[in-house]
Amino acid sequence: MPDLDAFRDAVRRWLAANAPPSMATPVRSNEDVCWGGRKTTYPPDVQRWLAVMAERGWTAPTWPREYGGGGLSSEEAKVLAQELARMHLRPPLVGFGLTMIGPLLLQVASEEQKREHLPRIVRGEIRWCQGYSEPGAGSDLASLQTRAVRDGGHYVLNGQKVWTSYGDKADWMFLLVRTDPEAKHAGISFLLMDMDVPGVVVRPIRLISGASPFCETFLTDVRVPVGNLVGEENAGWAIAKMLLRFERTMIADVFKERDDRSRLLATARRYLPTGTDGRLGDPLLRDRIAQVDLDQLCLDLTLARSRERLKAGQPPGPEASIFKLYGTELNQRRRELLVALAGPQALGWEGPGFDEEELVLTREWLRSRGNTIEGGTSEIQLNIIAKHVLGLPD
Amino acid sequence: MAYAPTEEQEILARTARELLGTQPVRRLRALRDTHDPDGFSRALWSEMARLGWLGIAVPEAYGGAGLGWRDLMVVLEELGRCLAPEPMLSMVAGTTALLLGGDEAQRRAHLPAVVAGERLLAVGYQEPGSRFDPTRVATRAERAADGWRLTGEKAHVLDGHVADWLVVSARADEGITLFLVPRAAPGLGVERLWRVDGRGAARLRLEGVRLDASAVLGEVGRGGELLGRVLDRATIALSAAMLGGMTAAFEMTLAYLKTRMQFGVLIGTFQALKHRAARMYVEIELARSVVTAAHAAIDDGADEAQVGRLGGAAKARCNDAFLLVANEGVQMHGGIGMTDEHDIGLYLKRARGDEMTFGDAAWQRDRLAQLDGY
Numbered sequence: 001m002p003d004l005d006a007f008r009d010a011v012r013r014w015l016a017a018n019a020p021p022s023m024a025t026p027v028r029s030n031e032d033v034c035w036g037g038r039k040t041t042y043p044p045d046v047q048r049w050l051a052v053m054a055e056r057g058w059t060a061p062t063w064p065r066e067y068g069g070g071g072l073s074s075e076e077a078k079v080l081a082q083e084l085a086r087m088h089l090r091p092p093l094v095g096f097g098l099t100m101i102g103p104l105l106l107q108v109a110s111e112e113q114k115r116e117h118l119p120r121i122v123r124g125e126i127r128w129c130q131g132y133s134e135p136g137a138g139s140d141l142a143s144l145q146t147r148a149v150r151d152g153g154h155y156v157l158n159g160q161k162v163w164t165s166y167g168d169k170a171d172w173m174f175l176l177v178r179t180d181p182e183a184k185h186a187g188i189s190f191l192l193m194d195m196d197v198p199g200v201v202v203r204p205i206r207l208i209s210g211a212s213p214f215c216e217t218f219l220t221d222v223r224v225p226v227g228n229l230v231g232e233e234n235a236g237w238a239i240a241k242m243l244l245r246f247e248r249t250m251i252a253d254v255f256k257e258r259d260d261r262s263r264l265l266a267t268a269r270r271y272l273p274t275g276t277d278g279r280l281g282d283p284l285l286r287d288r289i290a291q292v293d294l295d296q297l298c299l300d301l302t303l304a305r306s307r308e309r310l311k312a313g314q315p316p317g318p319e320a321s322i323f324k325l326y327g328t329e330l331n332q333r334r335r336e337l338l339v340a341l342a343g344p345q346a347l348g349w350e351g352p353g354f355d356e357e358e359l360v361l362t363r364e365w366l367r368s369r370g371n372t373i374e375g376g377t378s379e380i381q382l383n384i385i386a387k388h389v390l391g392l393p394d
Numbered sequence: 395m396a397y398a399p400t401e402e403q404e405i406l407a408r409t410a411r412e413l414l415g416t417q418p419v420r421r422l423r424a425l426r427d428t429h430d431p432d433g434f435s436r437a438l439w440s441e442m443a444r445l446g447w448l449g450i451a452v453p454e455a456y457g458g459a460g461l462g463w464r465d466l467m468v469v470l471e472e473l474g475r476c477l478a479p480e481p482m483l484s485m486v487a488g489t490t491a492l493l494l495g496g497d498e499a500q501r502r503a504h505l506p507a508v509v510a511g512e513r514l515l516a517v518g519y520q521e522p523g524s525r526f527d528p529t530r531v532a533t534r535a536e537r538a539a540d541g542w543r544l545t546g547e548k549a550h551v552l553d554g555h556v557a558d559w560l561v562v563s564a565r566a567d568e569g570i571t572l573f574l575v576p577r578a579a580p581g582l583g584v585e586r587l588w589r590v591d592g593r594g595a596a597r598l599r600l601e602g603v604r605l606d607a608s609a610v611l612g613e614v615g616r617g618g619e620l621l622g623r624v625l626d627r628a629t630i631a632l633s634a635a636m637l638g639g640m641t642a643a644f645e646m647t648l649a650y651l652k653t654r655m656q657f658g659v660l661i662g663t664f665q666a667l668k669h670r671a672a673r674m675y676v677e678i679e680l681a682r683s684v685v686t687a688a689h690a691a692i693d694d695g696a697d698e699a700q701v702g703r704l705g706g707a708a709k710a711r712c713n714d715a716f717l718l719v720a721n722e723g724v725q726m727h728g729g730i731g732m733t734d735e736h737d738i739g740l741y742l743k744r745a746r747g748d749e750m751t752f753g754d755a756a757w758q759r760d761r762l763a764q765l766d767g768y
Binding site: 265268269278279280283286287289290291293294295297298299301302304305308309312322325326379381382383385386389390391392393394 | 397398648651652660662663665668669671672673675676679680681682683684686687707710711756759760762763764766767768
């Protein structure tokens with residue numbers, strides 16, 4: 001592929017000339033990554049990196065050029081990703097604009113909406129958050145009650161959203177509202193809302209693991225222009241489900257990290273005695289490590305099997321429904337095992353007596369309990385498998 | 395790695411299903427209740443030989459089809475689905491021992507006859523008290539003027555009651571050594587064992603069994619290593635049969651959930667059962683991935699450690715998954731599941747028998763830990 005090779009050369013030269021050297025250092029925390037938006041000021045190099053990449057549309061490489069994207073083919077985008085990885089460059093921009101609402105708008109929004117929102121996502125000007133769950137609508141999302149009542153050229157919103165990730169840092173929210181209280185699924189609409197308008201109050205939620213990106217958002221007589229309705233009024237549920245699929249793929253991706261095996265062993269070696277034969281001195285914990293390792297191997301192989309089907313042009317097999325369920329539960333078993341290995345050193349909350357690694361391990365364990373709740377609980381995943389894969393009766 | 399079956403494998407599976415569809419699981423009861431000395435159908439075995447199943451992964455030079463383990467897996471899975479008691483696993487273990495350790499004369503002497511269905515093999519490596527550890531060998535191999543004398547006892551020799559030739563491990567001065575022992579060897583006693591899962595097995599008593607020098611399989615003193623490689627492959631073959639067994643038991647249970655009425659509704663509407671069914675499905679899918687990967691690893695020429703690792707992972711997974719599916723199968727069938735009349739109980743028994751063959755889940759996990767240095 002001479003064209004691709006030429007493209008690769010060009011990418012390589014351009015990155016070498018334009019990427020600030022500090023962007024080739026490892027990402028240590030969320031703070032090192034640029035989420036864009038009006039409410040956060042990023043270090044100068046981070047801003048420059050975002051600016052030069054956005055200029056070429058390479059923050060959203062495959063989006064059409066007319067909406068600010070890079071207009072690259074999937075092969076070219078792959079080359080770009082490979083070159084970024086080869087040079088250890090951080091992504092210039094991350095967030096729900098690029099991974100969730102952007103792809104959705106490309107598929108279902110009006111021309112005017114695409115022109116208004118997509119370029120601003122590409123440039124990192126607007127940070128988005130998701131307004132789905134409500135205090136009374138968790139697993140049963142379609143029972144949501146936040147009302148949107150038509151008043152001239154506006155909808156007037158009243159209600160409460162919860163589990164809004166990064167709601168306190170976001171500029172706009174895509175949300176589900178009830179436009180018809182008589183219908184359930186058929187009474188839901190999909191809206192885009194500027195959060196810097198009167199009536200929007202955001203409050204962070206503190207989790208059992210401590211601080212968290214989650215917030216609750218209160219809406220009191222918030223006026224949203226009718227032009228911010230995506231799709232038809234009362235036809236938002238199909239759009240909502242389309243977006244949920246983007247979200248579940250994203251969650252499954254999180255559990256593809258493979259450094260965890262060496263971390264388990266390193267933790268075991270640090271806290272457990274070594275037997276005379278050089279093996280870990282505790283056979284029960286040894287067995288649990290082997291089990292987690294085995295589970296991860298089987299999950300990875302199942303993911304590979306699923307990817308092979310996709311590559312062969314077949315639709316995702318029923319095994320795709322396994323990943324959210326099994327990946328999250330496995331992550332919990334791994335975190336529990338890490339705590340078990342560290343023993344009483346896993347009891348730290350803050351302050352002296354516990355090192356950073358130990359404090360992180362404890363909070364990761366607590367945080368992992370949420371994995372089987374967010375993005376569709378395990379029970380919901382089991383329902384999906386029972387109904388859609390096994391064909392069990394309602 | 396390719397997970398999807400090839401066109402040839404699909405044809406193989408279809409043929410297998412057609413033939414084995416005429417061999418219902420209930421024939422196990424008749425074989426048991428009549429105390430059938432063979433414990434399987436010689437007629438079916440001949441038919442399997444005619445279809446080329448016994449030599450799928452054996453090179454053409456020895457009468458086989460020269461195909462791969464992915465092809466073999468297809469047939470093993472179908473045999474597992476109907477709990478076939480035919481000595482397929484021992485055939486795979488025996489031919490693998492000959493292919494990996496045998497010299498040209500030994501291969502030519504045995505493989506064509508085995509592939510043609512005219513000769514049965516078995517592998518005897520366990521002893522009283524050795525549990526699953528193939529390196530705990532007390533049986534002695536002593537040099538004699540005309541060859542060797544073997545003395546000791548071999549336990550749980552699967553298909554040993556019908557084997558014409560047995561691969562037996564014994565400890566020589568140089569270390570563990572494998573021998574090819576004919577059923578008729580003087581000093582060899584074979585006692586039939588009646589197992590809970592209907593599979594035939596035997597206990598071997600070796601009382602100064604006389605063998606000539608050509609009976610050694612592989613190198614003297616290097617039999618432990620060879621046996622390990624053979625058992626890794628046999629373990630992978632067994633995991634394919636277990637996958638078939640658990641899949642069939644699950645389908646049977648799922649069908650019951652969709653037909654059995656209680657409280658005026660189908661019991662499959664109960665969430666308490668739905669979620670457990672969904673979990674079984676997940677376990678079976680994970681098992682399928684690792685079992686397939688293990689077979690592909692042999693075909694792809696992966697190194698021994700990787701074959702051993704995937705084999706152990708496949709077996710550990712299948713042990714737990716098959717037992718889960720079988721236990722839940724009995725539970726969800728309720729009272730009828732406890733009766734001898736219903737087939738689900740036969741799957742439970744097989745799940746237990748398979749678990750105890752080539753190492754249970756805890757033993758396999760310990761081996762994985764050892765392979766990875768902890």
